[in-house]
Amino acid sequence: MRKHMPPTRAPDGSRGTAMRHPRHKRKRPTADAATAAAAEHEVHPLADPARPIPNLACADRFEEYYRAQLGRLGVTGSEWTRFIKTLHAPLPVTFRVQPVGIGTLGDECRRSFDALQAAGGLPEVTPLPWCSSFAVEISKEALKTSHEPALAGLQTWLSKWGALGACTRQAIESMVPVALLKVEPDHVCLDMCASPGSKTTQAIEALYAGGAATGRGFMVANDASPTRCQMLLRRCAALGEMSERLLITCHPAQSLPWLPRLDASAEAEATAVGGEAGRYPAGCFDRIICDVPCSGDGTTRKNPSIWHRWSQEYALEMHPLQLQIAMRGLALLKVGGLLCYSTCSLNPLENEAVVAALLKRCAGAVEIVDCSRELPELHRAPGLTSWTVMDDALQEHESHAALQRSTALPAALKRRFVPSLWPPDPKEAKRKLHLDRCLRLLPHLANMGGFF
Known part of the structure; x- marks a missing residue:
């Protein structure tokens, strides 16, 4: 995403909390003991024998959910078989x-x-x-x-x-965000959720393109967890002298503070942006890596345990936090700068739904950059312009208002469905928001993990 004019409203800086487990307990279908015992020993036809799936119910829901979502991209028939078979195979x-x-x-x-x-x-x-x-x-x-x-x-x-x-x-798909950002030696860069640090080290190496660092660029790598920051520090220490251009911070990404400007024009620029000094401070980063926490259901090749614990409700938990982090990233971005929003999830509620909400909230201040000609060697699919919002029982809900009127779900679960989960009008999604410019990296297209 490119920021080409200051935002017209202040970003939502409120804190969010990622929950590990859904609060709403799913209703399990009744079955007799014999049927349940047989299901426990059933074998998935595409699973790697070395990595069996103990809970086929979750795997079946996963396949049903994504058959409905990715069918809009033409992932049907033999291509669907290739897609799901690749998801069961280990990564190279x-x-x-x-x-x-x-x-x-x-x-x-x-x-x-x-x-x-x-x-x-x-x-x-x-x-x-x-x-x-x-x-x-x-x-x-x-x-x-x-x-x-x-x-x-x-x-x-x-x-x-x-x-x-x-x-x-480093996984192939994980290298794509930094490759698209085209970091240069003069750029001030931020990795908002940096640990374990592979993207951070990739960006630091880009700052040193051509040999010794000739520009004033540097890297800020942030993570909210002190333990993960230690992991990040160990990974980056291996870079030796190149790590002198690195600053590691430990702070919730959705409320990262502004970086003090190094030039004398900061106050004048802030005044020009907001009409008065400090109201809308100028951005401070040229490039931002916004690889947010997610459900991670695109990583089944690396983490096969996802097959027997997958739940649609993880996406409901992640969506608000992802939106908060991305909004904060855009607030920290310089006008003309680039931010790459990415997840290792296949779920449109964590991907296109977040991007659409960002574009609507920023009211023309940001746009999706057309990267169709970038990295031509990389096989990819376009972003979705429409998708279906379902609950964990895979019941579709046409709109937020219709879901709130429904009596099928308890009130506690209804509150977790926010309006920004639903897709925009189809014409707006393609012609105004250009959601089709997003990149979906599907495993069967380039022998990688699922990524957005």
Whole structure:
């Protein structure tokens, strides 16, 4: 998203809390003991035998829900089978190497990997030049437990160069936000929910493009958890001298304070934006990574436990917090700056619904940037312009008003459905909001996890 004029209203800075478990207990269908016992031993036809699914009811609801949502993108028939089958398969091992020109360490790392490949015995290796990365067609579990010399050598290589900071284990889809933001040496950048830090290190490397840092750019990496900040600190410490351009903060992302400006024109710019100094302070970041907390249901390839605990109600819990964090990010963004909103969820309630609400609240102050020509090597699907709002029993609700009139749900659950969950008018969604410009990374299109 690009900010091209100041917002016309102050962002909602109220705090939000992400709940781990839904408060509303689902009503389970009645079944006799024999049927229930048989269901426990039933095997999912597409599940990896090494990663069985103990709760098929959740997996069935997952498939029914996304068959309805993604059918609007043409994911039906044989393509649906490919999609769901890929979601059950483990991810390949992927890693990012420091781009050429940053320093000698990255170049040595590349030469070392070339020698490892030349020795033979590795599975198929796919270079990904758009993100300075490689994909090895083997799962991390198989790599970790293998006793083959070539694979043991790869595991040793990843550990060695990862500790030196020249190589970072990172999923392909996770590299996309920073690649789209096109960070430059002069940019002041923010990662709002940074831990464990792979996107942060990717952005820092971009600040050093061409060798030693020549601009005034730096990176602020934030996380709300002190424990996760320690993890972030350890990950970034491996970058050595490049970490001198890094500031780590521990603060709720939805209420991050403004960064003090380094130039003398800050007060004048703030006055120009809001009509009086301090009312609407000028943005302070050129690039913002807004990878918000989410239900994570696009990560089944990495976290197969999602199959037996999936619930639509997780999206209801996440939506308000995601909207608060993204609104705060836009408030901190400079006019002309870029913010990338992303999740590892497939759910439109956490993705397009949040983006649509942002655009409506900002009333023309921001727009979705057309990235259709960016990263042409990356296979993707467009964003949804319409979707269905359902409860956890997969009952559709046409509108917020209709749901509030319904007697099928308890009042406590009704309160968790907010109006911004519902899609805008179809013509507005495509012609005015341009929700189709969003990028959906579907697993079967590029052998990756689900991402938005």
